[in-house]
Amino acid sequence: MTIRTQLWIGGQWRDAADARTFVDRRPEDDGEYAVAARAGDADVDAAVAAAHAAYQGYRYTLAREREAWMLRAAQLLEERADAFAEVLIDEIGSPVMKARFEIQYAIGHLRTAAGLPRRACGQTLPSDSPGRFGMSVREPLGVFACITPFNVPLIKAMKQCTGPLATGNTVVMLASEEAPVLGAKVAELFHDAGFPPGTFNLLTGIGHEIGDRLVEAPQVRALNFTGSTRVGRHLSELCGRHLKRALLELGGKNPMLILEDADLDVAVPGAVMGMFLYQGQACMAASRILVARPLYETFLERFAAAANSLSLGSLREPSTVIGPIISERQRQRIRDHIADAQAKGARLLTGGEWVGNRCRPTILTGVREGMTCYREETFGPVTAVYPVDDLDHALALANDSAYGLSAAVYTRSLESALKASQQLHAGMVHVNAPTLYDEPHVPFGGVGDSGMGREGAVTDIDHCTEWKWVTIQMPGAAHAH
Missing domain, CATH: 3.40.605.10 (Aldehyde Dehydrogenase; Chain A, domain 1)
Incomplete structure (x- = not known):
């Protein structure tokens, strides 16, 4: 009724x-x-x-x-x-x-x-x-x-x-x-x-x-x-x-930095949670994941496998993670961002398909300047993964954005964590935790x-x-x- x-x-x-x-x-x-x-x-x-x-x-x-x-x-x-x-x-x-x-x-x-x-x-x-x-x-x-x-x-x-x-x-x-x-x-x-x-x-x-x-x-x-x-x-x-x-x-175009000494057993679930909760319709979603080159291929393999395992079942089933995109206008925006990236040379590692009004978790590589999703917020289950040489390279890419909402860095090094927390251009920085996090009493913005x-x-x-x-x-x- x-x-x-x-x-x-x-x-x-x-x-x-x-x-x-x-x-x-x-x-x-x-x-x-x-x-x-x-x-x-x-x-x-x-x-x-x-x-x-x-x-x-x-x-x-x-x-x-x-x-x-x-x-x-x-x-x-x-x-x-x-x-x-x-x-x-x-x-x-x-x-x-x-x-x-x-x-x-x-x-x-x-x-x-x-x-x-x-x-x-x-x-x-x-x-x-x-x-x-x-x-x-x-x-x-x-x-x-x-x-x-x-x-x-x-x-x-x-x-x-x-x-x-x-x-x-x-x-x-x-x-x-x-x-x-x-x-x-x-x-x-x-x-x-x-x-x-x-x-x-x-x-x-x-x-x-x-x-x-x-x-x-x-x-x-x-x-x-x-x-x-x-x-x-x-x-x-x-x-x-x-x-x-x-x-x-x-809005946000939030970076997640995964440094060479990161624990992938922690970073991969953090990337999944930080990006795909509520099918990526979150201002804090980790839509840019910057991974140290020695970990890059391993991370991609594990991240893609984890993304593909996410349930698109009944919304009332506790195991379901990926639900429908809010409106046809927003669905079309997501389709356009994915198509534009692919047309300009990006590789679709996984996802891109639709089940009814739901978009499967989508991971892109090779995203670069000139592609719509490089700078614009997609607001859907679409992220791009980039290889980086070191922390300074990661910070340069992370800060190459007009946005600055949330950021995350995965590392075992206290020195790297402190440097990243000081130099990331963001209102919030989380160490060894997803970009998507909030509490009632904190200064959020x-x-x-x-x-x-x-x-x-x-x-x-x-x-x-x-x-x-x-x-x-x-x-x-x-x-x-």
Whole structure:
């Protein structure tokens, strides 16, 4: 039966003002999964107005209240894990293993965010004026626009929305057009956890139709966005024009360095996990694997065998790793990248075939400048493996990219690990572990075309609040001495 979803504005479910809808399709077979409300400009304005009105009181809620709501949301998500998993499987094509991981991460993020309200501390400051007491305090910004992607919609809803909510801001979340049902379940979760009406609002619709309207709304003071570099650059321009704070988590072309002293028993599974989880639809996927020449042929043989062993079975089977690609547009992008590389001389080591809407894990060699996939993010189960002479050669190739999200290096040498961690142009570097890794409390983000700002509890307080300096002059104190 087709699911029907509405917008969540001011604590109420409602249809789009003009009653428009759009079809949300299952990536497994492109069948109709849901009919969702298609928000327009009037709905954006209503959601922002509701968030702004709620902010006037919510900003003064107590730390213990916001803490309790976060913890209640975590408890409810734990209780509803099976229902959320079903949506992640059917709506975005998550294998159950990835869906369960996403839910557990989201629970952890809620519990981590519950600690933020009590950590938004200020300072006392000395003054040059006699008898003057100085202090600095943190205040929330106001309304946050949070625009989430399809690939990890639950994780990103928690990452983008909990920091603002924990620090006294309110939120309008624009869910990916590929994941409106998941967005509705998040709205229901926050409501049932006790967050006051209007503090969290949900818009569903077509991003390019209403995204600009949301970001440019005068009452929106900050943007949290995850998506493509092209769209992120455009939204950053809008924020700059209107002096709004922006956190952008964008694309990646992530390098994995496998040095001559690497343990292939660790590196091969790391490459498989780092590249092919959720069929490569991850900003941290290891789409460039740089292998020391003495290990190159052996690594290719073992990596190809491991990739070919990955299951394309039922999404509800725990052993399944490779699921369907999200949409026909993205499937065509993957086909084009593979065909372009082959036409220009790259070798297809394995993969390239399709089983329904699933692309088998694909490994290319001989990829070079001029091929589309050399610099562009494919966002599918496609990686290229390159031989390198030494660490310096590997670092030069790894840094030859406009992106800089995540990187990994496999080595037994502490010296090599430290050198790589210092010289890799990336926001995150993992030693003897995959490029694809995250935790709720860490500063998560990239450099260059991979974005700006950092997600995670350790940076949320700075991102979601602003400083105010307050002084108090004691009467008569200036002349007391």
